[in-house]
Amino acid sequence: xxxxxxxxxxxxxxxxxxxxxxxxxxxxxxxxxxxxxxxxxxxxxxxxxxxxxxxxxxxxxxxxxxxxxxxxxxxxxxxxxxxxxxxxxxxxxxxxxxxxxxxxxxxxxxxxxxxxxxxxxxxxxxxxxxxxxxxxxxxxxxxxxxxxxxxxxxxxxxxxxxxxxxxxxxxxxxxxxxxxxxxxxxxxxxxxxxxxxxxxxxxxxxxxxxxxxxxxxxxxxxxxxxxxxxxxxxxxxxxxxxxxxxxxxxxxxxxxxxxxxxxxxxxxxxxxxxxxxxxxxxxxxxxxxxxxxxxxxxxxxxxxxxxxxxxxxxxxxxxxxxx
Amino acid sequence: xxxxxxxxxxxxxxxxxxxxxxxxxxxxxxxxxxxxxxxxxxxxxxxxxxxxxxxxxxxxxxxxxxxxxxxxxxxxxxxxxxxxxxxxxxxxxxxxxxxxxxxxxxxxxxxxxxxxxxxxxxxxxxxxxxxxxxxxxxxxxxxxxxxxxxxxxxxxxxxxxxxxxxxxxxxxxxxxxxxxxxxxxxxxxxxxxxxxxxxxxxxxxxxxxxxxxxxxxxxxxxxxxxxxxxxxxxxxxxxxxxxxxxx
Numbered sequence: 001x002x003x004x005x006x007x008x009x010x011x012x013x014x015x016x017x018x019x020x021x022x023x024x025x026x027x028x029x030x031x032x033x034x035x036x037x038x039x040x041x042x043x044x045x046x047x048x049x050x051x052x053x054x055x056x057x058x059x060x061x062x063x064x065x066x067x068x069x070x071x072x073x074x075x076x077x078x079x080x081x082x083x084x085x086x087x088x089x090x091x092x093x094x095x096x097x098x099x100x101x102x103x104x105x106x107x108x109x110x111x112x113x114x115x116x117x118x119x120x121x122x123x124x125x126x127x128x129x130x131x132x133x134x135x136x137x138x139x140x141x142x143x144x145x146x147x148x149x150x151x152x153x154x155x156x157x158x159x160x161x162x163x164x165x166x167x168x169x170x171x172x173x174x175x176x177x178x179x180x181x182x183x184x185x186x187x188x189x190x191x192x193x194x195x196x197x198x199x200x201x202x203x204x205x206x207x208x209x210x211x212x213x214x215x216x217x218x219x220x221x222x223x224x225x226x227x228x229x230x231x232x233x234x235x236x237x238x239x240x241x242x243x244x245x246x247x248x249x250x251x252x253x254x255x256x257x258x259x260x261x262x263x264x265x266x267x268x269x270x271x272x273x274x275x276x277x278x279x280x281x282x283x284x285x286x287x288x289x290x291x292x293x294x295x296x297x298x299x300x301x302x303x304x305x306x307x308x309x310x311x312x313x314x315x316x317x318x319x320x321x322x323x
Numbered sequence: 324x325x326x327x328x329x330x331x332x333x334x335x336x337x338x339x340x341x342x343x344x345x346x347x348x349x350x351x352x353x354x355x356x357x358x359x360x361x362x363x364x365x366x367x368x369x370x371x372x373x374x375x376x377x378x379x380x381x382x383x384x385x386x387x388x389x390x391x392x393x394x395x396x397x398x399x400x401x402x403x404x405x406x407x408x409x410x411x412x413x414x415x416x417x418x419x420x421x422x423x424x425x426x427x428x429x430x431x432x433x434x435x436x437x438x439x440x441x442x443x444x445x446x447x448x449x450x451x452x453x454x455x456x457x458x459x460x461x462x463x464x465x466x467x468x469x470x471x472x473x474x475x476x477x478x479x480x481x482x483x484x485x486x487x488x489x490x491x492x493x494x495x496x497x498x499x500x501x502x503x504x505x506x507x508x509x510x511x512x513x514x515x516x517x518x519x520x521x522x523x524x525x526x527x528x529x530x531x532x533x534x535x536x537x538x539x540x541x542x543x544x545x546x547x548x549x550x551x552x553x554x555x556x557x558x559x560x561x562x563x564x565x566x567x568x569x570x
Contacts, residue, residue, distance in 0.1 A: 077569070100423060100425045101425045107419055114411055116343070120343075128425040132328045171424070
């Protein structure tokens with residue numbers, strides 16, 4: 001990956017064909033009241049969501065919730081029936097030619113021509129860009145070398161996913177859409193993909209991804225949007241959605257976390273609820289001194305409720321019935 | 324701070340995609356069989372054996388067979404191969420993916436058409452050389468009409484290929500394109516001159532235009548067939564624009 005990049009404002013400049021990019025915008029993606037139907041099926045029903053520049057935004061939802069439709073509209077592959085869509089400040093339905101050089105896309109199931117060879121395909125897509133990323137570097141980073149000369153139809157699902165990710169990144173995009181980027185990957189490949197996505201954020205690239213993997217969203221996302229039946233039903237940070245209070249009182253040994261709303265430098269607190277043997281209390285006090293935490297005991301209190309996971313929240317909101 | 328890569332010039336994108344399409348078509352053994360080997364076999368069978376008799380009106384059989392075989396090769400590439408490749412790319416989502424790059428939909432279609440023409444040049448060179456070796460002496464005066472027939476025939480059959488590939492499932496495209504190819508070969512006037520209403524088919528118009536212009540058969544100038552091909556191009560192109568789905 002290249003050198004460190006910071007989040008970039010949308011540049012105001014005049015391409016040779018005479019359209020000006022809009023002045024700086026806060027959101028790389030902004031959907032407002034978007035409706036989309038396929039026949040009698042309502043895919044999006046007034047969807048409104050935003051994704052901030054330089055952040056990783058994860059869109060979660062059950063099968064058929066409208067995730068991929070929303071992505072396809074942002075990518076310019078579908079037109080919204082109504083509502084407003086802005087990607088990097090532009091309408092993808094009317095400004096696709098301006099957006100394509102700036103947006104990388106990884107569609108669900110890869111979308112790779114089956115007769116092409118892996119590295120040949122990557123080189124082919126790189127030739128669509130004036131100053132593409134070094135193909136060899138992408139091949140190395142994503143471990144594509146062992147199957148570089150293999151035709152796409154002979155690749156495994158995981159190999160196709162990695163190749164599709166490389167294709168999404170070869171144009172040094174400002175914004176990347178990743179539709180289920182680690183679906184079908186083994187743990188090693190998944191970690192490699194996650195590292196690459198995190199590197200994108202470090203480089204200042206905005207990422208909008210969909211996933212069914214809650215641990216993926218919890219690890220990667222700065223902002224999570226949960227949608228169902230074509231509408232946003234919850235959004236926020238992972239901590240915000242899981243109800244973590246950030247006051248350091250919920251768990252034995254927890255420390256205040258500024259990213260969860262606690263003031264920076266606030267003293268940590270260890271709450272001991274219930275009863276403990278003297279040995280445990282001694283060990284805890286030693287631990288507390290080591291980590292400069294205050295110890296509060298409440299022998300009659302109930303044990304703290306375990307923190308909810310993102311999956312708990314997701315199932316509470318979308319139900320447990322199969323779709 | 325690293326800038327995004329920007330788009331390469333349109334011509335570079337389209338030519339690059341044309342080369343990509345051409346390599347993929349030529350790499351596919353089944354398609355190579357359909358586009359080069361089968362037409363070559365048909366040519367040899369018609370000219371050197373008595374298995375199938377052409378109505379040649381007293382001419383050397385190769386004068387009638389060679390233009391028809393070229394028409395067959397063009398139809399095979401522009402229609403059958405193109406439809407099957409596009410149908411499977413559509414099912415894989417490849418059309419969508421490439422359309423999101425700076426290539427875009429127009430560049431993708433432009434590259435596809437130029438790629439088909441490039442394959443046809445290879446076919447014409449190989450089959451033309453074989454035909455000349457078998458005694459074909461094309462009428463060079465008919466070259467402008469022949470070039471027009473190749474261009475319009477390619478346009479009409481590419482539109483038909485995209486219409487089928489963009490509306491049917493990949494398996495149906497495979498079956499339908501091969502079946503239609505067979506029917507047009509047998510009764511569509513492409514290799515053997517058709518009669519009656521069948522002469523209005525695009526395959527017959529392409530075959531007749533090439534026979535008239537290159538065969539020296541004295542069967543008209545081929546201009547009427549060019550008009551017919553242009554009409555088919557407009558009709559099929561309009562239907563493709565109306566019904567083609569990218570996904």
